[in-house]
Amino acid sequence: MSTSAQLLLPAGNQLSRLLHTSPLLLDTTLDQLRTLIAVYETRSALRAARVLGREQSSVQKQIDTLNRNFKSLCGEALVVKQGRGKDVLITPTGEALVELARTTLTEWLDSIHECRRKLGTTVTVGTTRFMLDALAKAWHHVADDFRRRDVELKVVHIRTKDIWKSLASKEVDIVCGSVVTHAGRSSGVEDFDVIEWRRGGLALLTNLPESRLGASVGTGELPKLPLVVPGDGLIAEFLRGWFGSDYRNELDIAAEIDEIQYGMSLLRSGLVEGCMIVTSGLGVVAANNELREGSGLRVVALTNDRKPQLERLVGVFARKDERAKFPADHPLNLLWAAFQREVSD
Numbered sequence: 001m002s003t004s005a006q007l008l009l010p011a012g013n014q015l016s017r018l019l020h021t022s023p024l025l026l027d028t029t030l031d032q033l034r035t036l037i038a039v040y041e042t043r044s045a046l047r048a049a050r051v052l053g054r055e056q057s058s059v060q061k062q063i064d065t066l067n068r069n070f071k072s073l074c075g076e077a078l079v080v081k082q083g084r085g086k087d088v089l090i091t092p093t094g095e096a097l098v099e100l101a102r103t104t105l106t107e108w109l110d111s112i113h114e115c116r117r118k119l120g121t122t123v124t125v126g127t128t129r130f131m132l133d134a135l136a137k138a139w140h141h142v143a144d145d146f147r148r149r150d151v152e153l154k155v156v157h158i159r160t161k162d163i164w165k166s167l168a169s170k171e172v173d174i175v176c177g178s179v180v181t182h183a184g185r186s187s188g189v190e191d192f193d194v195i196e197w198r199r200g201g202l203a204l205l206t207n208l209p210e211s212r213l214g215a216s217v218g219t220g221e222l223p224k225l226p227l228v229v230p231g232d233g234l235i236a237e238f239l240r241g242w243f244g245s246d247y248r249n250e251l252d253i254a255a256e257i258d259e260i261q262y263g264m265s266l267l268r269s270g271l272v273e274g275c276m277i278v279t280s281g282l283g284v285v286a287a288n289n290e291l292r293e294g295s296g297l298r299v300v301a302l303t304n305d306r307k308p309q310l311e312r313l314v315g316v317f318a319r320k321d322e323r324a325k326f327p328a329d330h331p332l333n334l335l336w337a338a339f340q341r342e343v344s345d
Contacts, residue, residue, distance in 0.1 A: 030104075030105065030108065031062070032062050032065070032066055033101035033104060033105055034052070034101075034105065035048065035052065035059055035062045035063065036062075036063070036066060036078065036079075036094070036097065036098060036101055037098055037101055037102060037105075038051050038052050038059070039059065039063060039079060039088065040090055040094070040095075040098045043087035043088055043090075044087060044088060045059045045060045045063060045088070063078070063079050066078050066079075067079060070093055070097070074093050076091050076092070076093040077091060077093070077094075078090070078091060078093055078094035078097055079091070079094055121150070121151060121152060122151070122152045122153075122154060123146075123151065123152070123153055123154070123173050123174070123331045123332055123335055124154040124155075124156060124171070124172045124173050124174075125153065125154070125155055125156070125172060125173065125174045125175070125176065125335070126155075126156045126157075126158040126162075126163070126166045126167075126171070126172035126174070126175045126176070126177070127155060127156070127157065127158065127175070127176040127177065128157075128158060128159065128160060128176065128177040128178065129157070130178075130279075130281075130282075131176035131177055131178075131197075131314070132176075134176055134197060134316070134339070134342065135155070135176050137342050138335060138338040138339045138341075138342050139153065139335075139338070140338075141337075141338035141341060141342075142331070142334050142335055142338050145334065146331060146334075149331070151331045153335075156171070156172055158172070158175065158177065159232075159233060160177055160178060160179070160233045160234040160237070161232045161233050161236075161237075163175050163177050163179060163317065164192075167192065167317060167318070167319055168319075170319075173318065173319075173322075173332055174316060174317070174318050174332070174335065174336065174339075175316070175317045175318070176315075176316050176317075177314075177315075177317070178234055178279070178312050178313065178314045178315075179234075179237075179312075179313050179315075179317075180234065180237040180238055180241060180310055180311075180312065180313075181310070181311065181312075181313045182308055182309060182310060182311075183304065183309035183310065183311045184309075184311075189313070189317065191320055192317045192318060192319060192320050193317065193318045193319070193320050193321075193322075193323065193336075194313075194315050194316070194317055195315050195316040195317075195336070195339050195340055195343055196313065196314075196315045196343070197314040197315045197316065197343060198314045199311050199312065199313055199314070200279060200280045200281060200311065200312045200314065201279075201280045201302065201304055201311055201312065202235070202238065202277055202278065202279060202280060202283075202302045202312070203277075203278055203279070203280045203282070203283030203284075203299055203300065203301060203302050204217065204275040204276065204277060204278070204283075204299070204300040204301075204302055205263075205264060205267065205275065205276045205278055205283065205286055205297045205298070205299060205300075206267070206274065206275040206276070206297060206298050206300055207267045207268070207270065207273060207274070207296075207297055207298070208225075208273060208274065208275065208298075210298075213225070213275070213300060214300070215300060215301060216300060216301035216302070216303055217300055217301070217302060217303070218302075218303045218304075218305035218306065219242055219302060219303065219304055219305055219306040220305050220306040222242075222243075222251060222277075223243075223250055223251050223252065224252070225252065225274065225275050226252050226253075226254035226272070226273060226274030226275070227251055227252060227253050227254060227274055227275055227276070227277065228253075228254055228255045228256075228257060228263045228266060228267065228272060228274055228275065228276040228277075229251075229253055229255075229256060229257070229276070229277060230256070230257055230258065230259075230260070230263075231256050231257070231258065234279070234312065235277050235278075238277070238310055238312075239251070239277075241308060241310050242306050242308070242310065254272045254273070254274040255272050255274070257276075260276070260278065260282070263276045264276065264291070264297065267297055268295070268296055268297065275300065277302070279312060280302075280312075283299045283301075284299075286299050316336075316339045318332075318336065323336055
């Protein structure tokens with residue numbers, strides 16, 4: 001580490017103490033740190049301004065202030081202009097402060113979120129697209145109480161692959177989504193509280209003629225079929241469970257997609273002939289011609305004839321035993337009870 005970077009650390013410790021002295025100073029300093037991080041990541045005041053949704057002049061003014069202050073403190077500016085159209089240079093002192101800024105912001109945001117969680121002023125729910133209706137039904141039971149107590153419900157869109165990470169990192173308090181588990185068991189979710197909504201399997205949407213693919217197919221026959229598969233998420237977890245982490249080399253993957261709508265459009269276009277693996281629920285919707293993107297595609301039942309026997313667990317998840325730390329009328333417990341009521345009804 002350079003001499004300038006070493007000199008920065010006492011200033012950083014002073015900064016941490018100052019953050020506790022004044023709300024106005026806290027807001028100003030955190031905003032400056034966010035700006036510095038944006039400039040560091042984009043290497044441009046203009047690009048940072050676009051990321052932050054501000055005027056370039058506002059970003060440049062903050063950087064100039066930081067440069068002036070740290071040049072006085074440490075003898076070195078943080079950001080150096082390289083000329084018109086060129087990326088800025090981040091000095092060693094700037095690099096060190098960015099590292100400190102990231103830690104400071106993360107710790108402050110985590111602390112604030114933890115305080116709000118304990119006080120019950122905010123409940124954050126992560127949900128996949130297909131579980132929004134479940135959340136809406138549960139919300140109906142607690143909405144009036146939450147509004148009367150001024151409790152904020154924050155809804156975060158998450159993908160299946162991020163369910164456990166979002167809970168473990170405490171980004172969310174509750175998750176509504178689908179996970180892969182062994183048939184009839186709850187393996188893989190032992191470390192979490194679970195409200196089981198339903199269980200289900202998978203189906204295929206295909207543009208292949210019936211002469212090539214009948215009304216049903218076993219999972220053991222998937223390697224013989226051209227498949228349209230997502231790069232990650234629930235379906236990828238099933239494939240890893242059946243065929244191992246190297247499943248791409250075990251299967252005939254005709255196309256890899258990021259979203260299901262694109263996969264259906266791809267099959268409808270005829271550019272690719274094959275099958276797309278979907279949830280059984282989506283297969284039912286497609287069979288009823290309720291999916292515009294899936295019109296003209298056949299639904300083929302996918303029977304689970306390959307070990308391990310896997311199925312989809314649709315449910316509501318929370319960190320194990322966390323709710324027990326709060327009273328029964330804590331918003332987290334009230335919302336959890338609302339989900340349980342929906343299941344029992």
